[in-house]
Amino acid sequence: MSLTAQIVWLFVLAIPIACIAWTITHEEIFREPREYCVRCSREGKTALKRKFFYLFTCEYCFSHYVTIFILVLSGFKLLLPDWRGYILSGFSLVWIANVYMSLYNLVRIDLKKEKLQAKKEEQELEG
Template identity: 55%
Template sequence: MRLSTQLAYLFILALPVASIAWTVTHEEVFREPREWCKDKSQNCHALVPRKFFYLFTCEYCFSHYVAALFLLITQFQMLYEGWRGYLVAWFALVWVANVYMGFFNRLRLDIKHENVAIAVDQTKVNGDPPPPIHKP
């Protein structure tokens, strides 16, 4: 497979990896299981269970497992054939997915900042007290 095709696959495969990793580790739909895993990762006495449960709370850690699953499903390899190609593809996929998640996180912060600024401006115009800021 040509390098340009491999790069296209890499950037496309990183999208669902980032989406799944972000959703599981940040979004409301998985809040209760994530909080349970967080509690287990902080309170288990044995090292292996602590680390296992922690990976469901960290998008970087979890993206490694999601990327490995996608490589297993797609058989995608980069630069080399065999195990070396899978290894290169795995770390490249994790890196690109985490770049995507970083961009997404920055975009969300910018949107929240704009919403707060708009709310403050509206209260100045109306003379109302500023609205309370809710933390997610």
């Protein structure tokens, strides 16, 4: 695969990784299981149990496991055609996916801020 194609694959494969990791660790649809995981990660009797449940609450941690799943499905290797290509692609995908999630979070914060400001201005006009 050419270097250009590899870079395109890198940035495209990071999208579903970011989407899956963000959805499971932040969105309302997974709130109840996430709250259970948060409780177990704080109150677990063993360090192993606490760490296992923590990975479902942290988008960075969870993105590593999603990346492994995506690599198994896609067989994507970056720069090198052997196992080292998997290592490079794994860490690169995690990094790009987390950049995507950070950008998404910034956009969400800005949208919430604008919504709150508009609501405040609307209340001031009505009052």
